[in-house]
Amino acid sequence: MNPLARLMAAWGHDVQGSDRSLDQGHNTEIATRLHAAGITLLPQDGAAVTASLDRFIYSAAVEADTPEMAAARMLGIPMAARPSLLAEVVNQGAPGVAIAGTSGKSSVTALIAWILRQAGRDHTLLGGAALVGEGTAGGFHPGASGGAVIAEACESDGTLIGYHPTIGLVHNITRDHSELEPLRQQFRTFAQQCGTLVINADCAEAAALTNKTCFSYGAEGACDAPYEVIAIGPRRALGVLRLPGDVEVTIDCAHPGRHSVQNAAAAACVAHLLGVAPATIAQGIASYPGIARRFEVLGTTDTQIRVVDDFAHNADKIRAAISAAQAGCERLIAVFLPHGYAPARFLRAELRAVVPTLLRPQDQFAYGPIYFAGGTVAQDISSADLAADIGCYAAVDKDALIAWLCETAVPGDTILLMGARDPGLSALARQVFALV
Helix, strand or coil, rough: HHHHHHHHHHHHCCECCCCCHHHHHCCHHHHHHHHHCCCCCCCCCCCCCCCCCCCCCEECCCCCCCHHHHHHHHHCEEEHHHHHHHHHHHCCCCCEEECCCCHHHHHHHHHHHHHHHCCCCCCCEEEECEECCCCCCCECCCCCCCCCCCEEEECCCHHHHHHHCCEEEEECCCCCCCCCHHHHEEEEHHHHHCEEEEEEECCCCHHHHCCCCEEEEEECCCCCEEEEECCCCCCCCEEEEECCCCCCEEEEECCCHHHHHHHHHHHHHHHCCCCCHHHHHHHHHHHCEECCCCCCCEEEECCCCCEEEECCCHHHHHHHHHHHHCCCCEEEEEEEECCHHHHHHHHHHHHHHHHHCCCCCCCCCCCCCCCCCCCCCCCCCCCCHHHHHCCCCCCCCCCHHHHHHHHCCCCCCCCCECCCCCHHHHHHHHHHHCCC
């Protein structure tokens, strides 16, 4: 929400908004950035929703019976979900680029924008995460209205069908926010509405999509831009991408993992279609600092324990994060803090089946407390339930988790903290780094 709010303010609109996390004293950095952009922040009690508003934009994370939602409906203010406004911005871009897929889209979106920045190309960026060192307030860069737009397009609430981008990329399709069949229907519609569809040929679900104009990348089988993974770690991932015309682009990523090479290949293909020179693409990949909480290595402590903060929150993302971490350590201590009660229920069976297959005999896995943002969601599952499925430790709260990590970690270990939504996870990772 906040990058869109800041973009609307940058393009000359008067913007106000609310968030219960701000009312609770969380996300102060985001609040500061919003204030600096001239955006008025108000309590989430409905009093600020008046007939003077032209449009009411809401997040799918907000329940329909909140005071703001009720007031907007009563006053007849035109209402639109956040992705609908985002789709409007993308569809009006010249060009508009939408990056879709279950996993990796924040990283691919940010890397495309970084490459354009290195190429000196004006653009608007609307992504899920800020660059490392630029805070936690989402990926945002305000370009000129009517210019190029690079945005992350999410399928979580069914609104992917609203996008008609000049270039649309589908990186992968896996079970996350819903079962596969409804996801397939969304992605089919999205694919048909792209001017040029870019697809990951290594993902069977993505490769099955069609469009009059397609461009594919992949490490396996025939595609327009094949890439080769040379190394996945321990600190950097290396590969090479071959663009049409037998032009080679070196992929030298500052992050480990096979998925890092795949993300870079996807971004390179879009940059190529946008007319960026191969040498500039390679330089952009090599200098890319990464984004907040995507395998963000906080460092190695004085006790020689590496601490990594990561946004992983479904089976595929947890698999990628664990694999990348294992490439750089003899023993891994992986912790997952579920990002809500509904997601914990939805992912339970899959995590029970997948997590044990990811761990080496010496590795350890633990569950942290389930994040609760407020509202009326049923709290009928616990981290202890999830831990019982695989026989691992479950922390009742963050203090207990920190204490367990301090007792468990030894020199040479890597601690990987994974989770989404909870605005306190970055602070938790830094606290762990300070104490282990």
